[in-house]
Amino acid sequence: MAEAPFNKHFPVSWEELHRNAKALAWRLIDRGPWKGIIAITRGGMVPAAIIARELEIRMIDTVCVSSYDHQQQRNATILKGVEGANAGDGEGWLIIDDLVDTGKTAEIVRKMLPKAHFATVYAKPAGRPLVDTFITEVSQDTWIHFPWDIELQFSQPIAKQRNG
Numbered sequence: 001m002a003e004a005p006f007n008k009h010f011p012v013s014w015e016e017l018h019r020n021a022k023a024l025a026w027r028l029i030d031r032g033p034w035k036g037i038i039a040i041t042r043g044g045m046v047p048a049a050i051i052a053r054e055l056e057i058r059m060i061d062t063v064c065v066s067s068y069d070h071q072q073q074r075n076a077t078i079l080k081g082v083e084g085a086n087a088g089d090g091e092g093w094l095i096i097d098d099l100v101d102t103g104k105t106a107e108i109v110r111k112m113l114p115k116a117h118f119a120t121v122y123a124k125p126a127g128r129p130l131v132d133t134f135i136t137e138v139s140q141d142t143w144i145h146f147p148w149d150i151e152l153q154f155s156q157p158i159a160k161q162r163n164g
């Protein structure tokens with residue numbers, strides 16, 4: 001697949017992610033009770049853990065999907081479904097991912113659990129219609145840098161960045 005032009009970069013700190021995942025938990029609490037959480041690996045496991053803690057949910061399973069090599073999108077591969085959770089059509093279950101981008105991953109997981117509630121912390125416009133609840137929208141040409149993917153390093157002054 002063609003590489004998407006990510007012109008903008010949106011770094012997220014652990015604190016920000018924690019705050020936004022908690023904000024998502026606040027939105028989800030009144031829509032429950034939830035039978036459990038299905039986290040989409042790997043990125044969904046971090047917000048899923050925070051939401052599980054806030055909503056006191058201990059039944060957690062995963063759907064294992066892989067679709068990106070860093071910013072390069074590939075065909076999504078399902079490595080594991082949800083057989084263990086006995087989630088049926090997903091009724092009463094929460095699916096948690098860190099973000100929807102093109103919506104490809106969400107589309108695949110929604111087919112597995114059509115009645116589940118799909119929630120993400122971040123959403124880009126193309127994937128937004130596939131999510132039931134999210135917290136922050138960023139533009140399609142923005143790459144979100146999650147705290148587990150980045151480290152502190154020297155940053156060019158803005159003037160240097162603008163002048164190339």
Ligand SMILES: O=P(O)(O)OC[C@H]1O[C@H](OP(=O)(O)OP(=O)(O)O)[C@H](O)[C@@H]1O
Binds near residue numbers: 105
């Ligand atoms: O809406 P889409 O275009 O499908 O993109 C969103 C998916 O891509 C990322 O996962 P990725 O496949 O990179 O795996 P990871 O979570 O293991 O990093 C992200 O965590 C979402 O699951």
Ligand code: HPA
Binds near residue numbers: 099143144145
């Ligand atoms: O913007 C993104 N950031 C991190 N992982 C992703 N996977 C798809 N889009 C993104």
Ligand SMILES: [Mg+2]
Binds near residue numbers: 041042097
């Ligand atoms: Mg993922």
